Structures are given as structure tokens and as C-alpha cells.
Amino acid sequence: MSTDLIDPFGRTVEYVRLSVTDRCDLRCFYCLPGDYRDFSEPEEWLTFAEIERVIGAFVSLGVRRVRITGGEPLVRKNLPELAGNLARIPGLLDLSLSTNAVGLTRQAEALRTAGIRRINVSLDSLRAECFKQITKGNLDKVINGLMTAKHSGFSPIKINMVVMHGINDDEVEDMVEFCIEHDFTLRLIETMPMGDTGRSASSNYVDLQEVKARLAQRYELIPGVMPGGGPARYVQVAGTNLRIGFITPISQHFCETCNRVRLAVDGTLYLCLGQDHKFEFRPLLRNGISDAGLQDAVQHAITLKPERHEFRERPQQIARFMSMTGG
Numbered sequence: 001m002s003t004d005l006i007d008p009f010g011r012t013v014e015y016v017r018l019s020v021t022d023r024c025d026l027r028c029f030y031c032l033p034g035d036y037r038d039f040s041e042p043e044e045w046l047t048f049a050e051i052e053r054v055i056g057a058f059v060s061l062g063v064r065r066v067r068i069t070g071g072e073p074l075v076r077k078n079l080p081e082l083a084g085n086l087a088r089i090p091g092l093l094d095l096s097l098s099t100n101a102v103g104l105t106r107q108a109e110a111l112r113t114a115g116i117r118r119i120n121v122s123l124d125s126l127r128a129e130c131f132k133q134i135t136k137g138n139l140d141k142v143i144n145g146l147m148t149a150k151h152s153g154f155s156p157i158k159i160n161m162v163v164m165h166g167i168n169d170d171e172v173e174d175m176v177e178f179c180i181e182h183d184f185t186l187r188l189i190e191t192m193p194m195g196d197t198g199r200s201a202s203s204n205y206v207d208l209q210e211v212k213a214r215l216a217q218r219y220e221l222i223p224g225v226m227p228g229g230g231p232a233r234y235v236q237v238a239g240t241n242l243r244i245g246f247i248t249p250i251s252q253h254f255c256e257t258c259n260r261v262r263l264a265v266d267g268t269l270y271l272c273l274g275q276d277h278k279f280e281f282r283p284l285l286r287n288g289i290s291d292a293g294l295q296d297a298v299q300h301a302i303t304l305k306p307e308r309h310e311f312r313e314r315p316q317q318i319a320r321f322m323s324m325t326g327g
């Protein structure tokens with residue numbers, strides 16, 4: 001059996017984003033509707049044992065990196081136990097986490113001990129009022145969580161900021177200074193038309209090429225650093241350690257280098273953030289599929305990966321919110 005997962009377009013899939021819940025303790029207006037109730041039911045959630053089997057199959061076929069995400073992953077009970085079990089899968093080289101940091105004050109230490117080394121934290125504003133307007137949440141809690149994570153030794157810590165016109169686009173420079181001060185990496189993200197929420201936020205869309213040009217007037221930006229495995233194009237701010245990544249799915253898509261798939265909490269594998277191509281693992285797992293059968297299923301699923309998203313051409317297309325897919 002081949003130990004590489006190569007899709008029909010010649011791309012090697014070596015990265016899985018694993019959503020452990022579709023629930024969240026924030027309500028970012030561009031992600032989940034404030035009154036949303038239609039979450040998956042607990043009996044539909046993959047159990048830890050099921051998740052470990054599917055991820056184990058992916059790793060046996062060449063996946064080297066897994067990022068735990070959601071929804072908000074820290075609201076899934078006993079997450080450090082799952083993280084510890086995943087970290088022990090032979091061949092998995094990199095286990096990371098995306099979080100809103102609300103729960104990090106309580107859980108950072110346990111997650112670090114479990115084997116997570118790197119985290120990404122969503123933080124769209126440093127102004128309490130603006131943060132509340134975007135997320136309905138409390139900024140102090142997030143900052144406390146973030147600082148607990150810093151002191152627990154996570155490295156790097158990357159701040160993800162969705163930049164939105166008229167909301168927080170005037171705060172990018174403040175975020176740059178904050179990240180320089182704390183030795184965080186900054187990643188700026190364009191809004192994506194996922195679900196009605198994402199589509200309505202598209203009216204706040206900011207082309208990050210313009211933000212980069214604006215930053216270049218104030219800072220010397222050295223291009224081409226950190227050619228990592230992800231979609232961000234990085235620059236370094238001269239004279240500092242700060243790296244700024246630009247994630248530009250709309251203004252400059254990066255589908256030709258896409259190396260990832262997303263496993264949702266109900267066992268649906270989404271092959272693309274911006275398309276409906278998917279494969280269901282839960283029925284197979286609950287019907288007693290063998291390990292070899294699971295490997296075959298993973299290989300088949302990868303053949304379904306589409307060439308690219310069509311956020312620009314068909315923005316109406318994706319009904320799922322980001323929190324369902326596993327952002």
C-alpha cells in the first residue's frame with residue numbers, strides 16, 4: 001500500500017484539521033449566528049476512540065500533522081486526554097491547537113503536558129468593546145488565557161486576526177505592536193463567504209494586499225520568511241522577531257498547494273473549505289470496519305478532493321458555517 005496520500009491534482013495530503021466539537025463559547029458574527037441551536041447531537045460525535053482510529057489511519061498513510069480545532073475545541077470535555085492519546089500515535093510529528101483562548105487559563109498546562117506544543121489563538125481586537133461587538137465575549141478572559149499559554153511554554157503562539165473594514169481594520173498596527181511585545185506571530189485573515197454569517201461579513205471584506213501596503217509604509221517588511229506548510233505568506237518586521245502571515249483565500253488563493261483535509265466532529269471528512277465534497281467515516285466506524293478497511297476508505301476519500309474553492313465565483317455555495325467544518 002502506498003504510504004502517501006496524493007489527490008487527483010498531484011497534491012500530497014499530510015495535514016488533518018480535526019474538529020472535536022461544532023459548539024463554541026463565543027459567537028463571532030462572521031462565523032455563527034447569535035441564536036444558532038442546530039448543533040450536532042452527542043450521539044453523532046465521534047468518540048475519542050473513533051477519532052484516534054481515524055487519525056491513526058491517516059497517519060499510517062503519511063499524514064504528519066494534526067491540528068485540533070472546532071467550534072471551540074476547549075469546550076469538548078476531557079480534551080487533554082484526547083490530545084495525549086493523539087500525541088502518542090507513532091509517526092504523528094506535530095500536534096497543534098486552534099482556540100479562542102477563553103478556556104486556556106484553566107487548560108493550558110494540561111494541554112501542554114499532553115503533548116501540544118504550538119497554538120493558534122483567534123484575537124480580532126484588543127479593544128474590549130470592539131471584541132464584544134465581534135464575539136459577544138469578554139476580552140479579559142481571552143488575554144488571561146493567552147498569557148497563561150505563554151507562561152506554560154507554548155511556542156510559537158500565533159494570533160489569528162480576521163481583518164474587517166470599519167470594525168477592526170484600524171487596529172492592525174496595534175496588533176503588530178502587541179505581538180512584537182509578547183513575541184507572538186501575527187496572521188491576518190480575509191473574511192470568507194462561509195454560511196450566511198460569512199457572506200454578510202463579506203461586506204466588511206478587506207483585501208489584505210492593501211493592508212500589507214499600508215504596513216509597509218510604517219515598517220520595513222522582509223518578504224519570504226517561514227515558507228511553512230500552510231497558506232500564510234509571511235514577512236518579517238525588520239529589527240524585530242515578528243513575523244506577519246497574510247492568509248488571502250479571496251485576493252490570492254493558494255489551492256494549488258493545499259495539503260489538508262478536515263474531519264468534522266460527526267465523522268464527516270470535508271475535502272475543501274469552500275466545496276461540499278465529503279466522505280462519511282462514522283457509519284463505517286460504527287459498522288465495525290477493520291483497520292485495513294479504514295485505510296482503504298481514507299485513500300478513497302482523498303480521491304474526492306476538488307481542485308479549488310470558488311469563494312469568488314460562487315460565494316453563495318457554502319451553507320456550512322466555519323465552526324461546522326473545523327476552521
Ligand code: SAM
Binds near residue numbers: 028030098099190194
Ligand atoms: N474556536 C477556535 C478559534 O477561535 O480559533 C477554532 C475554530 S474557529 C472557526 C477558526 C478560525 O476561523 C478563527 O480564526 C475564526 O476567526 C475563523 N473564521 C470563522 N469564520 C470565518 C469566516 N467567515 N471568514 C474568515 N475566517 C473565519
